[in-house]
Amino acid sequence: MIGSLLRREWQILRRAKGAVINPMAFLFLSATLFAIAAPALVIQQTSQGASAAGILWTLVLLTQLLALDGMYRRDFDSGLLEQLLVTAQVPFVAVLSRIFMQWLSTGFIIVLASPLLAVLLGLSVETLPATAVALLLGTPTLSLLGSIGASVTVGFNRGGVILALLVLPLFLPTLIFGADLVEAAQAGRDFMPQAYVLGLISLGALALAPFATLAGLKISLEMQ
Amino acid sequence: MLAALKRLWHKLGSPRWFFALTSFWVSLLGWAALLFLLVGAVWGLAFAPADYQQGNSFRIMYVHVPAAMLAQSLYIGMGVAGFIGLVWRMKLTDVFIAASLPLGMVVTALALFSGSVWGRPTWGSWWEWDGRTVSTLVLFFLYVGIYALREAIADMQLRARASALLAMVGTVNIPIIKYSVEWWNTLHQPASFGLTQKPAMPSEMWLPLLVMVLGFYALAGFVVLTRMRAEILHREGSARWVGEWIAGRRAI
Amino acid sequence: MGGRMDRRAQGYLMYFDSFADFLQMGKHGLYVWLAYGSTALVLLWTWLSARQSLARVTRRLQQQAQLAARAPASAGTKMPAGAVSASEREQNLARSDESET
Numbered sequence: 001m002i003g004s005l006l007r008r009e010w011q012i013l014r015r016a017k018g019a020v021i022n023p024m025a026f027l028f029l030s031a032t033l034f035a036i037a038a039p040a041l042v043i044q045q046t047s048q049g050a051s052a053a054g055i056l057w058t059l060v061l062l063t064q065l066l067a068l069d070g071m072y073r074r075d076f077d078s079g080l081l082e083q084l085l086v087t088a089q090v091p092f093v094a095v096l097s098r099i100f101m102q103w104l105s106t107g108f109i110i111v112l113a114s115p116l117l118a119v120l121l122g123l124s125v126e127t128l129p130a131t132a133v134a135l136l137l138g139t140p141t142l143s144l145l146g147s148i149g150a151s152v153t154v155g156f157n158r159g160g161v162i163l164a165l166l167v168l169p170l171f172l173p174t175l176i177f178g179a180d181l182v183e184a185a186q187a188g189r190d191f192m193p194q195a196y197v198l199g200l201i202s203l204g205a206l207a208l209a210p211f212a213t214l215a216g217l218k219i220s221l222e223m224q
Numbered sequence: 225m226l227a228a229l230k231r232l233w234h235k236l237g238s239p240r241w242f243f244a245l246t247s248f249w250v251s252l253l254g255w256a257a258l259l260f261l262l263v264g265a266v267w268g269l270a271f272a273p274a275d276y277q278q279g280n281s282f283r284i285m286y287v288h289v290p291a292a293m294l295a296q297s298l299y300i301g302m303g304v305a306g307f308i309g310l311v312w313r314m315k316l317t318d319v320f321i322a323a324s325l326p327l328g329m330v331v332t333a334l335a336l337f338s339g340s341v342w343g344r345p346t347w348g349s350w351w352e353w354d355g356r357t358v359s360t361l362v363l364f365f366l367y368v369g370i371y372a373l374r375e376a377i378a379d380m381q382l383r384a385r386a387s388a389l390l391a392m393v394g395t396v397n398i399p400i401i402k403y404s405v406e407w408w409n410t411l412h413q414p415a416s417f418g419l420t421q422k423p424a425m426p427s428e429m430w431l432p433l434l435v436m437v438l439g440f441y442a443l444a445g446f447v448v449l450t451r452m453r454a455e456i457l458h459r460e461g462s463a464r465w466v467g468e469w470i471a472g473r474r475a476i
Numbered sequence: 477m478g479g480r481m482d483r484r485a486q487g488y489l490m491y492f493d494s495f496a497d498f499l500q501m502g503k504h505g506l507y508v509w510l511a512y513g514s515t516a517l518v519l520l521w522t523w524l525s526a527r528q529s530l531a532r533v534t535r536r537l538q539q540q541a542q543l544a545a546r547a548p549a550s551a552g553t554k555m556p557a558g559a560v561s562a563s564e565r566e567q568n569l570a571r572s573d574e575s576e577t
Contacts (some may be wrong), residue, residue, distance in 0.1 A: 173404035281504035
């Protein structure tokens with residue numbers, strides 16, 4: 001059952017290539033904007049470790065936010081979502097596989113692209129593995145908690161701003177520990193504590209998000 | 225015993241019973257708030273000795289700390305009410321959320337403002353990215369999120385469920401946010417004196433604070449209960465007991 | 477004099493010597509009064525707005541009751557201006573039915 005659900009999600013993903021490409025284009029575009037608007041933070045080699053790590057994580061957060069808005073929208077509009085929740089033996093698993101695919105199409109791609117992004121933002125080459133680890137451990141939280149906000153706001157005409165208001169405060173711990181992990185790696189310090197905390201937060205989000213998303217989707221479906 | 229508890233639980237969920245019960249409590253809390261706030265303010269402003277380090281500016285503590293405490297309590301209260309409302313489908317919990325949301329927002333803004341005013345003479349700037357400041361600011365955004373969500377949903381029942389869900393999720397996240405902000409704070413905060421490691425206060429300093437905290441909570445009780453009563457009348461407007469209650473009141 | 481200072485430091489006596497001192501608060505008068513003033517205003521507003529919301533609903537329901545008493549036959553169909561809309565009333569009815577059971 002899980003296999004068929006994942007296969008189905010994968011096919012949806014393959015058909016909607018924009019869902020993968022657009023956020024990544026946004027991510028790199030906004031990194032460019034940062035380099036142009038605030039060269040002191042990115043290009044010049046002063047205190048760059050700290051600000052580059054922070055900028056990287058902020059951009060990742062915003063990219064995720066942008067991608068989250070469309071997480072359930074298409075299926076919600078076409079009625080597929082209702083069908084899925086009704087027909088799935090365990091709706092919980094259906095939601096979880098959707099979240100997993102959302103992460104695969106944004107968070108995971110960001111992890112893959114992180115060396116390029118980190119170098120663009122002026123992080124040193126030695127920091128690249130730590131950056132990838134930070135993103136690998138942190139981005140699942142963004143997809144999981146973001147899914148809660150997306151599920152509640154999917155029925156709104158303009159849900160984007162409300163989604164941001166609901167979800168960004170919840171992203172704060174990930175931002176703090178993620179940026180701190182990269183910064184510690186840049187400074188040559190031990191970054192395992194931050195990695196543990198990021199992983200723990202992701203696990204906590206994993207326990208909370210599917211149930212809350214399910215409740216949120218039910219609310220949104222009744223709103224239709 | 226268990227049956228009695230269950231009966232009480234169901235009674236608690238009935239707006240009519242709640243309305244009858246609170247008519248006494250609301251006036252008691254109102255008077256208590258007035259008394260405590262007046263006594264506490266005079267005590268804190270005129271009788272409490274000045275702090276040997278901060279001088280008289282520490283008197284701001286008597287309005288700032290209760291506001292910050294209340295801001296957090298109200299949000300957690302909303303989260304707990306949201307949980308109860310989602311699990312037991314109790315109507316009153318949404319009335320509670322609707323009543324405490326505006327108060328919580330205003331009180332959080334007040335805590336931020338008085339903290340900023342306190343920060344100017346103490347830290348030398350109106351805004352300092354201190355750990356507690358950031359937590360309170362995030363709390364304010366959590367309030368704003370639920371407010372925006374409630375504004376966006378027209379249907380009353382769906383609005384209740386959606387805001388209950390988000391209040392719950394926010395409440396679960398509050399300790400994590402506080403912990404991570406503290407971690408962030410220890411890294412980034414230039415050593416500021418005084419506020420972060422509070423010395424044990426002598427009783428003549430914390431007693432007025434206690435009175436003020438009681439006053440703030442009593443006032444919150446009064447405001448939330450009054451707003452809940454108004455909301456119940458609004459929602460149950462055509463029930464017979466409301467008509468009877470209205471008939472028993474003189475015209476205003 | 478020493479005893480008086482002691483008692484004052486313990487909070488038994490007024491901390492300030494004169495009303496001008498009290499207003500000035502050392503050099504922090506502006507901040508203290510700004511914080512207390514804003515708090516007083518905001519708390520007063522929460523109090524008054526809560527009272528007002530209850531008074532508003534009560535007044536509306538009283539007006540409705542009066543109108544219903546005056547014209548009992550047409551009470552259900554005709555709505556006075558400024559009262560709740562028909563749909564809202566319907567909703568209220570539905571909810572109150574629910575609560576009676």
